[in-house]
Every structure is written in C-alpha cells, then in structure tokens.
Amino acid sequence: MSRIRTGFYYRFSPAHLDKQRCRVWLCGWLAIALLLFGSPSAASASTHRYSEAGDRVLWRSLQTLRDEHQTAWQIVFYKRMKAGETDSLNLRLVGFPGGAELTRQPLTISTRDGQTWTAFPVTDTPLPNTAGEYDLRPVMFELNGNPAIELYLPTAEPLKLTVPPFVIQEWKTVAQKAS
Template identity: 35%
Template sequence: MPPRIKFILSKLLLLLCLAAFLIVGESHLIAQPAWAEIRQIEEAPGHFLYQSQHSLRDQAGYSWQVVLFKQVKNASVTGVNLRLVGFPGVMEFSHPKALQIKIETGEIFTAEDEFADQSPAPNVGQYDFKSVLLKLPMNQRTVLLLPIADNRTIALQIPPSIILEWQILAQNSTLN
C-alpha cells in the first residue's frame, strides 16, 4: 500500500474514533438532572410516612443523618419533623433546647425539641419542622445550628436542593 494511502486511512480512522468518542462520550459530559427521592412507607392501613434522608458533614467533618419526614394518618398530616442523628459516642444533643435555623439574611427560625422529655439515644435529636419549613428560602444558604451538650453549637449547612426536596415533601397534596 502506498504511503499516501496509509496516511489518508490513518487520518480517517483517527477522525472516526474521535467522532465516536464525541457521540458516546457527550452523554457523560452533559450534567444529568438530579431527582429528589421521597420515600413512602405504609406503617398501617391509612397511616403513611413520607421521608427524605441525606447524609451531610458538619464543619469538623463529622457525618450526620438528616431525615425530614411527614406523618399522614387517615389523609390528615399529623406532623412534619426533622430528625438529626450524629455518630454515637461523639455527639450528644442538649435536650430540651430548640434547633435554630439561620438563613443568609441573618434571620433565625426555631424548631421545638420533640425529644424534650426523653430521647431514644443521646446522639439523636428530633424537631417540629412544620411551621418552619415553608418559611425557608430556596435561593439562600440555610444553616442548622444544632444544640450540643456542654453549651456547644454545631453548624450544619443544608444545600438549596435539599430545602426544595423538603418543601416538595411538605406541600405535595398527593402525599397527604
């Protein structure tokens, strides 16, 4: 085969490989939309639990389970609560202190401690979030100020995408 034909064929093969890579690889280069996952659990006939669960890290790098859940009994919402779970033996909530929620404008909301009398474990806090949730803006930074033992507070940043997911869970009439 003459060198000129080899050169043309190698360039054509390179061009085909590049085109194939762009066609196949393009779908991986485009950001895919993120979808909220709201779980529905039937606890008993007519009693449903809807929840959104995330794992987030605080400023010190400790992991927290953050679960917002709505309870529905016989088509009536009985509560919207936020449960926070820290690593056992590392973090202890200060009960009965309220959870503070701070937004970027400096405004602070409070959510009452649901475990004021007795917590299932020292590393678990649960707060009444029904009246607070719909006041939270989706376009501002939201920080939970967790009341920890020894008069400490831990800041836990909540991304706007999670706030949106929570508001969908709380408002969606099909979840009632």
C-alpha cells in the same frame, strides 16, 4: 512493496483522515452526552414512601452531612400523613455514639441572607442523647427558594451544620407529597 505503500498512503489520504476525524468527533459527542444525560444529577430527589398502619403514610429524605468539625450526622426529614392530611413535618438529627450529645433545647435555623427560625423539639419520641427531633412545619412554609441553611445544633458547645440547596429541594419535595 507496492502493498505497503498503498496501505501507508491510504492511511494518510484525505478520505481516510476525514473518516477518522468523524469517528473522533462522534466518540467525543457520545461521551459528552453520556456524562450529561447518562448519570443522575446530585440534585435528583431521593425521597421514599412508606405505608404505615391503617391510612398512615410516611414520606422521608435521608442524608448524611458533616458538621464544622467533620463529624457525620444522619439527617432524616420526614412527613407523616394520616387520612391524606399532614400529621407532622419533622427533622431528625442523629449523631453517632460517643459523639456530641444534643440537649433538649430548640434548634436554630438560619439562611445566609439573615432569615432565622427556631424549631422546637418533638418531645413524644424517646431518643438517645445523640439524637434530636424537631418540628419543621413553620420553617418549611416560610423558607423561600432553596437556599443553603445552617443548623445550629443544641449541644453543650454549639455546632453548625450546613445543609446544601439540593437537600433543601429534596425536603421541599417531601413536604409537597400527597398520600
């Protein structure tokens, strides 16, 4: 009987409760640290480098975003370099078969604060009707900060695709890459 009481009283003694409290606090802080530092952030860049023939290098960012009708689009932003110089800075939009068909018209790009650009199609690349490729060099040089932008896709019935700030940051990372 005295063993049970001793054990019972020990579990609720101030010394034992302080140890438990310390363990709880330590576990809580450890969980917070793991959440903050243990997982990659949504804004971490996902850029890739590909060596091409000769002295050509391709840097790219790949994302899948949804338009206003929740249709998925593959968004490929890439920089092609030759001999250490930027050869092209393009955005390729790829819809899925049976989806909206892109016309060979310019892409309209705007920010919420009213800046607007026109990106012209790159015509030397044969693409299916659900894909389009546009020169983004002028846009990337003039775009200040990392605002969300809206792409107005040139389809029979115009579609809007919102590109979040973390994707713009990723594009800027690609645009600044050296060979």
